[in-house]
Amino acid sequence: MTSAAGTRAYRRLSVEERRSQLIDAALSLFAHRAPEDVSLDDVAETAGVSRPLVYRYFPGGKQQLYEAALRSAADALQECFNEPPDGPLTQRLSRALDRYLGFVDEHDAGFSALLQGGSVVETSRTTAIVDGVRRAAAEQVLSHLGVTEPGARLRMTVRVWITAVEAASLIWLDEDKQPPQEELRDWLVEQFVAVLTVTAGRDPGTADVLRDVLAREAADGPGL
Numbered sequence: 443m444t445s446a447a448g449t450r451a452y453r454r455l456s457v458e459e460r461r462s463q464l465i466d467a468a469l470s471l472f473a474h475r476a477p478e479d480v481s482l483d484d485v486a487e488t489a490g491v492s493r494p495l496v497y498r499y500f501p502g503g504k505q506q507l508y509e510a511a512l513r514s515a516a517d518a519l520q521e522c523f524n525e526p527p528d529g530p531l532t533q534r535l536s537r538a539l540d541r542y543l544g545f546v547d548e549h550d551a552g553f554s555a556l557l558q559g560g561s562v563v564e565t566s567r568t569t570a571i572v573d574g575v576r577r578a579a580a581e582q583v584l585s586h587l588g589v590t591e592p593g594a595r596l597r598m599t600v601r602v603w604i605t606a607v608e609a610a611s612l613i614w615l616d617e618d619k620q621p622p623q624e625e626l627r628d629w630l631v632e633q634f635v636a637v638l639t640v641t642a643g644r645d646p647g648t649a650d651v652l653r654d655v656l657a658r659e660a661a662d663g664p665g666l
Contacts, residue, residue: 461499461510464489468511473549477508512568516575518545523582530659532631534586539607539627546611547623553615579604583634587655593647603634 455463467489471480482504486493500507522541525534546553580601584592592600607630614626621629642649 457499460495464491464496464499464507465511465514468507469515469549472508472511477504480504482507509567509571512571515545515549516571519575520578520582523579525582525586527586531586531655532635535583535631535634536627538582539630540623542607543611543614543623543627546615547619550615553611576601576604576608579607587651588658589651592651593645595641595645596648596651599637599641599648603637606630606633 464485468480468485471484471488482493482496485507486496489496496507497503500510519542522545523538525538527534580597583600583604584590584597587596587600589596610626610630614620638648638652642652
């Protein structure tokens with residue numbers, strides 16, 4: 443181990459700082475490799491610490507570290523949809539998607555592993571963490587629609603769109619990030635408007651929500 447690495451290993455950090463350091467190291471590796479291809483030795487080397495120190499903070503080994511890294515990524519993804527309720531709905535969705543797709547771009551090939559789980563590390567806990575991201579994103583979108591008690595069809599429409607965003611992101615990575623990120627963002631926003639409009643044509647409750655959105659945006663300026 444180099445002297446620089448040794449300095450990092452023995453620098454006094456709080457428990458939370460050290461845990462964050464190890465989680466960040468794991469995320470940097472998961473960004474480009476599937477979790478099952480990352481060892482604790484890899485994490486230790488990236489963090490500049492010893493393998494026993496990794497076990498000290500994550501006695502459950504790689505599974506525990508992976509779940510902690512997944513929770514960290516999940517928190518970041520949920521935050522992507524946390525947008526102030528200002529301006530037209532489509533602009534708010536665009537800003538949220540810019541952050542979301544920026545996360546996808548940054549984590550590249552590891553995005554699939556982080557959200558979908560690897561064959562070695564996927565458990566009911568990791569599945570629940572990922573599902574929590576989708577549900578939180580759907581709740582944020584519903585709040586932007588000004589809905590506190592959505593009907594079943596509207597809730598399904600929003601959750602299906604969130605699933606489509608995730609699927610499109612994975613396909614985007616598989617297609618070498620084509621089309622350009624801005625074009626993908628605009629297409630996803632347009633898709634949301636389209637599916638919301640289709641649902642409104644079949645569901646009176648959704649139609650009422652859409653009318654309220656259009657009325658608010660007409661008062662605020664150009665929107666949908």
